[in-house]
Amino acid sequence: MKYIVILGDGMADEPLAELGGKTPLEYARTPNMDRIAREGRCGMLRTVPAGFEPGSDIANLSVLGYDPAESYTGRGALEAASIGVDLGEDDVAYRCNLVTVRDGVMEDFNAGHIASSDGADLLRTLDAGLEGVRFYPGISYRNLMVVPGGEGAATTPPHDIVGRSVEPYLPKGADADLLLRCMEASREVFAAHPANRRRVQEGKLPATQIWPWSGGKRPYLPLFREKYDLSGGMISAVDLLAGIARLAGMEVISVPGATGYLDTDYEAKARYAVDALQRLDFVYMHVEAPDEAGHMGSVEEKVRAIERLDEAIGPILDVPDLVVAVLPDHPTPIRTKTHSSDPVPFAILGKGTDGTRAFSEKEAARGSYGLLQAKNFLEMLFS
The missing domain is CATH 3.30.70 (Alpha-Beta Plaits)
Incomplete structure (x- = not known):
């Protein structure tokens, strides 16, 4: 089997009056994420352990299976790497x-x-x-x-x-x-x-x-291959994610047109992810745009970023023998324009079904996985 995590940074949110009481994930047209949820299984993930600030550094370390209490010293050190x-x-x-x-x-x-x-x-x-x-x-x-x-x-x-x-x-x-x-x-x-x-x-x-x-100061991360006995690669235009990958010995995959902003080339990231899966067991495809829209407080841009990410996911779902997970790292609510520590929704295609109808915060809370701790997420995905 091959595995991919598609992470829409800051994608989770709160119900908004501007969207008729829906969250951006509920409101956006997301047929591919909905398919992952509908044909797969869902749950909620606590990505920010108690005592830590809700940042992308803590959340992504956790999703990758690294306990921040043991491995985190500060975001600057990760970006230095x-x-x-x-x-x-x-x-x-x-x-x-x-x-x-x-x-x-x-x-x-x-x-x-x-x-x-x-x-x-x-x-x-x-x-x-x-x-x-x-x-x-x-x-x-x-x-x-x-x-x-x-x-x-x-x-x-x-x-x-x-x-x-x-x-x-x-x-x-x-x-x-x-x-x-x-x-x-x-x-x-x-x-x-x-x-x-x-x-x-x-x-x-x-x-x-x-x-x-x-x-x-310089942190220490166990090598990804030694931790999971799998080869791994990282696709992201954000230095933080590339730093985590380098410290973990993962392949850092550069994508032309990836900007870490709203104008990033979503389709190119997906193409490079599909290509990388020919040689790697696991790819972590990170997209920053929803988080940037959340910090801007722009409902329109956040919905657009989610929809553009969903469009890019389509070709990935055509890869045979692939387990696909989609999730945010943390919420970035439009109301506050900053991160929160609330659990995030996730959906996994390729490990059974549970009757979830779509990908959203509300639907995922009904999923069969229940509430999981992020540091155990990849072990569960690979099991």
Whole structure:
């Protein structure tokens, strides 16, 4: 048998008045996900263990079978692995967003989804003027900051505080003074930077500063092949997922046109997944777009992202001898524009049926699997 997990990041939600009391999953046209549920079995999955913040790092580690209590140090360290930054024993890596803060309020956690080239220009200039830290450009607003000899800090994800004053959420703890100095330096450097001046002239949001968060030291993950006795591959345009895959010894499959945003090439991801299944036992196909729509608070974009993902799933279901699972990693409710810890729905095709009629939060809660813990999900899938 071959296996695939199709993960729509942040796809789960709450009933919305705009959709007649339905969730985006219930409202969207999803014949392929519905087929997986109708011809398969469903249940609910707790992806965020008690005591952890509901982030994609914790949730995806859990779905892949890695206990965050044993393997998680911080999101930054996982993203460092993705972009090939070899952390020293005493290094702390922070995820470093480029954000728009005006009048002390977090206006945009991604600076208008700043282009990678603009972000790299800004960070190169900042890096040249600061000592004691290193910056590594990533994709769009998702970048990396490394503090040699760092001790960590209590930080807040910027997507959790959009529209709020940033003052209560500034870094606290051992590395806080250094992080705050770097944030202040970035405000000064970015204010007159040519990349920002050009963005403003083009009617785009400027990146007004950096926002470091979720720092951690190099983690250890047991190799996927040793853990499950299967070969595995990862398809994702998000550094976090690629970092987890690299640390787990999975193949990282690059897909042209995969952006980690609403304009990603869903069909290309599906094609590459089908091709990868010719040589691998397992593929994890991650799509970020529903989560981005949730953070935007856009009902229309979230429904559209779910429907486009569903369209891409069709060819995957034609692969013979394939067990298919579809699920989110966590909810990203339109109402709150951030993640929640609520259990998520899942459906599995290829391991029996249970009479579930469609793929949604409500229907999955009726499924025969009941409520499972995510760290046991793949073991159950492969059994």
